[in-house]
Amino acid sequence: MARQAGANGETTARVIRQESLKLFARHGYDAVSMRQIASAVGVQASALYQYFPTKQQILVTLMKEHMEELLAAYALEWQDGETPRAALTRFARFHIRHHISRADAVFISYMELRALEPEGFAAVEALRKLYENELKSILAKGAEAGDFRLEEPHVAAMAILAMLTGVNTWYRTGGRLSREKIEDIYEDMVLKSVI
Amino acid sequence: MARQAGANGETTARVIRQESLKLFARHGYDAVSMRQIASAVGVQASALYQYFPTKQQILVTLMKEHMEELLAAYALEWQDGETPRAALTRFARFHIRHHISRADAVFISYMELRALEPEGFAAVEALRKLYENELKSILAKGAEAGDFRLEEPHVAAMAILAMLTGVNTWYRTGGRLSREKIEDIYEDMVLKSVI
DNA sequence: GAAAGAAATGAACATTCGTTAAATTAATGG
DNA sequence: CCATTAATTTAACGAATGTTCATTTCTTTC
Numbered sequence: 001m002a003r004q005a006g007a008n009g010e011t012t013a014r015v016i017r018q019e020s021l022k023l024f025a026r027h028g029y030d031a032v033s034m035r036q037i038a039s040a041v042g043v044q045a046s047a048l049y050q051y052f053p054t055k056q057q058i059l060v061t062l063m064k065e066h067m068e069e070l071l072a073a074y075a076l077e078w079q080d081g082e083t084p085r086a087a088l089t090r091f092a093r094f095h096i097r098h099h100i101s102r103a104d105a106v107f108i109s110y111m112e113l114r115a116l117e118p119e120g121f122a123a124v125e126a127l128r129k130l131y132e133n134e135l136k137s138i139l140a141k142g143a144e145a146g147d148f149r150l151e152e153p154h155v156a157a158m159a160i161l162a163m164l165t166g167v168n169t170w171y172r173t174g175g176r177l178s179r180e181k182i183e184d185i186y187e188d189m190v191l192k193s194v195i
Numbered sequence: 196m197a198r199q200a201g202a203n204g205e206t207t208a209r210v211i212r213q214e215s216l217k218l219f220a221r222h223g224y225d226a227v228s229m230r231q232i233a234s235a236v237g238v239q240a241s242a243l244y245q246y247f248p249t250k251q252q253i254l255v256t257l258m259k260e261h262m263e264e265l266l267a268a269y270a271l272e273w274q275d276g277e278t279p280r281a282a283l284t285r286f287a288r289f290h291i292r293h294h295i296s297r298a299d300a301v302f303i304s305y306m307e308l309r310a311l312e313p314e315g316f317a318a319v320e321a322l323r324k325l326y327e328n329e330l331k332s333i334l335a336k337g338a339e340a341g342d343f344r345l346e347e348p349h350v351a352a353m354a355i356l357a358m359l360t361g362v363n364t365w366y367r368t369g370g371r372l373s374r375e376k377i378e379d380i381y382e383d384m385v386l387k388s389v390i
Numbered sequence: 391g392a393a394a395g396a397a398a399t400g401a402a403c404a405t406t407c408g409t410t411a412a413a414t415t416a417a418t419g420g
Numbered sequence: 421c422c423a424t425t426a427a428t429t430t431a432a433c434g435a436a437t438g439t440t441c442a443t444t445t446c447t448t449t450c
Contacts, residue, residue: 026309027309028223028225028309028310030223030225030226111306114223115226151380152372152380154365155372156380158361158362158364158365159358159361159362159380160358161361162358162360162362163354163355163357163358166353166354166357166358166361167353167357169353170349170350170353177347177350182350185346185350185351186354189354189388189389190388192388193387194387
């Protein structure tokens with residue numbers, strides 16, 4: 001056989017992304033072979049090279065897309081003229097909501113940074129900094145306005161991001177707590193931690 | 196050459212641990228080869244098998260030792276009859292202090308869980324739960340006594356641990372902030388988040 | 391219905407991997 | 421100083437890796 005009936009390039013490309021994401025998250029970039037990805041897609045390893053020039057490019061694509069999706073989703077939520085507290089509340093709830101429904105992509109984006117070659121690393125890191133700056137900006141404004149009590153906005157931002165992103169270490173779909181409830185808990189802790 | 200002048204088994208074993216820790220933290224378990232480790236130690240790859248039966252056992256040993264050292268260090272700090280707030284303060288400061296001076300081991304212990312085969316995974320996971328339970332116990336007692344306001348002690352414990360452990364994503368030795376100062380900031384945020 | 395393009399296969403490549411076995415050298419104890 | 425043992429080397433193993441290339445099959449277009 002060579003070409004399957006009903007085969008379509010766009011579909012295959014999407015399935016490659018999908019299955020790579022799952023496999024990288026489950027076993028790690030280095031532990032997953034091109035043959036494993038191909039097998040999950042239902043294709044031979046050589047077929048992957050019609051869509052990605054290297055294995056590394058699959059990873060870079062997944063990570064960049066994740067960060068760009070995150071930034072785009074946050075941009076949709078953003079509102080001008082909010083109080084610092086309202087902005088921080090919005091940020092916390094958005095972060096939890098966005099992250100718990102994308103466990104695999106989040107996992108990869110934090111774990112596989114070291115698997116990136118310099119060029120891809122720089123690109124992904126730049127996107128991450130953009131997102132971090134959204135939170136830092138909220139905290140800095142809040143500190144200036146006297147709404148937040150914090151000596152080191154940078155450290156506070158790192159602490160809050162770590163706390164929020166940590167939700168993925170324990171949250172599993174269909175668990176006891178609803179997404180709303182989890183947002184409530186984290187919002188509460190984040191707000192209190194800076195007030 | 197075969198045996199080096201002054202060679203000694205105990206020394207080599209320690210150097211293997213040391214260099215493996217560095218390499219695994221820097222590149223990830225799967226990305227590091229036995230030949231790389233051997234080269235860092237200053238020995239041929241086959242010599243490693245005098246000290247560890249498999250590459251996997253090196254990883255298991257490093258992770259178990261890290262968790263056991265953590266539990267032992269915490270046991271030394273522990274004090275009976277403390278108020279929940281004092282206990283939480285002690286926990287937060289201990290966690291920061293212990294973790295920032297062991298960046299490599301901490302990194303591995305969180306990143307390479309998935310590289311563990313079932314047996315080793317279960318052992319390491321059990322040790323981790325013991326440590327988590329120390330914090331949960333503090334939070335549960337504090338909630339019962341009315342010192343802490345939290346509906347979900349489990350979630351709060353996960354959130355606090357993530358926040359504290361996150362220090363290693365940004366902290367670098369010799370930075371602007373002293374260890375004491377960092378402990379102060381995290382203690383403050385953790386305490387406020389549950390009150 | 392033939393030509394052109396897209397989608398995929400199958401075989402092969404050099405390299406690297408974890409691991410084993412036999413041989414070799416240095417330190418130790420009588 | 422000789423025998424033993426500990427520490428390490430050199431060489432080799434089969435298996436797996438990312439990637440390339442020529443070929444084959446299906447779809448679309450004229």
